[in-house]
Amino acid sequence: MPIITNVRTILTAPEGINLIVVKVETDQEGLYGLGCATFAYREQAVKSVVDDYLKPLLLNKDVHKIEDLWHLMHYNAYWRNGGITNNAISGVDMALWDIKGKIAGLPVYDLLGGKSREAVPIYQHVNGKTLDEIVTKIETLQKQNVKHVRIQWGLYGGIAQNLNTPPNSQDGVYGDPKQYMNDTIKMFDHIRSHFGDGIELIHDIHERLTPSDAIYLAKQLEKYRLFYLEDPLPIEQGAWLRQLRAQTSTPIAFGELFNNPHEWHYLLTERLIDFIRVHISQIGGLTPAKKLAVFAEQFGIRTAWHGPGDVSPVGHAANVHLSLHSHNLGILEWCGFSEVMRKVFPGLPTVKNGYLYANNKPGLGIDIDEDLAKKYPAKTSVTKWTQTRLPDGTLSTP
Ligand code: MG
Numbered sequence: 001m002p003i004i005t006n007v008r009t010i011l012t013a014p015e016g017i018n019l020i021v022v023k024v025e026t027d028q029e030g031l032y033g034l035g036c037a038t039f040a041y042r043e044q045a046v047k048s049v050v051d052d053y054l055k056p057l058l059l060n061k062d063v064h065k066i067e068d069l070w071h072l073m074h075y076n077a078y079w080r081n082g083g084i085t086n087n088a089i090s091g092v093d094m095a096l097w098d099i100k101g102k103i104a105g106l107p108v109y110d111l112l113g114g115k116s117r118e119a120v121p122i123y124q125h126v127n128g129k130t131l132d133e134i135v136t137k138i139e140t141l142q143k144q145n146v147k148h149v150r151i152q153w154g155l156y157g158g159i160a161q162n163l164n165t166p167p168n169s170q171d172g173v174y175g176d177p178k179q180y181m182n183d184t185i186k187m188f189d190h191i192r193s194h195f196g197d198g199i200e201l202i203h204d205i206h207e208r209l210t211p212s213d214a215i216y217l218a219k220q221l222e223k224y225r226l227f228y229l230e231d232p233l234p235i236e237q238g239a240w241l242r243q244l245r246a247q248t249s250t251p252i253a254f255g256e257l258f259n260n261p262h263e264w265h266y267l268l269t270e271r272l273i274d275f276i277r278v279h280i281s282q283i284g285g286l287t288p289a290k291k292l293a294v295f296a297e298q299f300g301i302r303t304a305w306h307g308p309g310d311v312s313p314v315g316h317a318a319n320v321h322l323s324l325h326s327h328n329l330g331i332l333e334w335c336g337f338s339e340v341m342r343k344v345f346p347g348l349p350t351v352k353n354g355y356l357y358a359n360n361k362p363g364l365g366i367d368i369d370e371d372l373a374k375k376y377p378a379k380t381s382v383t384k385w386t387q388t389r390l391p392d393g394t395l396s397t398p
Helices: 045-056 066-076 083-104 108-112 131-143 175-194 209-225 235-247 262-268 288-297 313-325 338-343 368-375
Strands: 006-014 019-026 031-035 120-128 148-153 201-202 229-231 252-254 350-352 355-357
Touching: 006 368, 019 045, 019 083, 031 083, 031 313, 031 350, 045 066, 045 083, 066 083, 066 288, 083 108, 083 288, 083 313, 108 313, 120 131, 120 313, 131 148, 131 175, 148 175, 175 201, 175 209, 209 229, 209 235, 229 368, 235 350, 262 288, 288 313, 338 368
Parallel strands: 120 148, 148 201, 201 229, 229 252
Antiparallel strands: 006 019, 019 031, 120 355, 350 355
């Protein structure tokens, strides 16, 4: 029975975003696993939890007992469900699934119960400063047969103008929610009339509106038949989804900020959302995510796991394996990776005609070139993009 002989973190930033990968090593020659523990903006804290607390807890444990080891890590600090701890646990958890697949000679999607489809449909991002730029970028993706596109005019919160902010206000990323809301309606009118029905459209409010404005925007966008509208509210205001659901048929996706099952339980049982899109490492890895997928399936809710650049390629591989398996897959977010990233992480899933394909290697099918990863060191710095402010200078949810 293989046992755990080492647990360690690998920090790297090939594209300038801090990535945290956990490597679990065993007493069997060449047998190890990789997991994603990427909390890009608190990387040293996650590293400490893995190296200083989880490693001593896990040494000499049986690699096969994933369920028991997940709970051992979860209960060990007594206080639980925090984002830093969950990411650290995820790194080990995914690595153990990777190891189990390598021992069995099976990809993780086969361990979970097998493929429900041969490839995973994806959506990609289009951001533009002008409507023409957005149109051109969508046309480029259409040539690659990408059918689902997330469109943002000026990324999150729009492009602010004439803010009239009081002198001596704090530095930050300023936005104007009303202008953003009106511009977004104009954008959808333009894009839907330009492209017709042959394209699926997604938009991310990114929790930038008040509850009543979010409801108003969701109603106004109903006629453009979105694939989904993402994060209309801050997670702290999730109960407002009851009012939103009662007033519009625009499909809703929610959950990339979730840490704790209590944050999604009522949204699923009351059927307040259409797509659950947690950040899998943020909830503690594949073990809780596979349970969440099955739970969502009982309520007719589909999965759309969070897949931006601040998920490591190992985390993206986990997203793909779970999505290949889950009957209730909706879609997967795909940010696309550079050639450098493909060299640092050999085995990254590949895209063809709007679908993601996993390779068929055992485990998660992804590796890391540690020597190359060292050439792109992670950097600890003050996070700026989250310092968002309203026109009068008040901090707002990012
Ligand atoms: Mg989002």
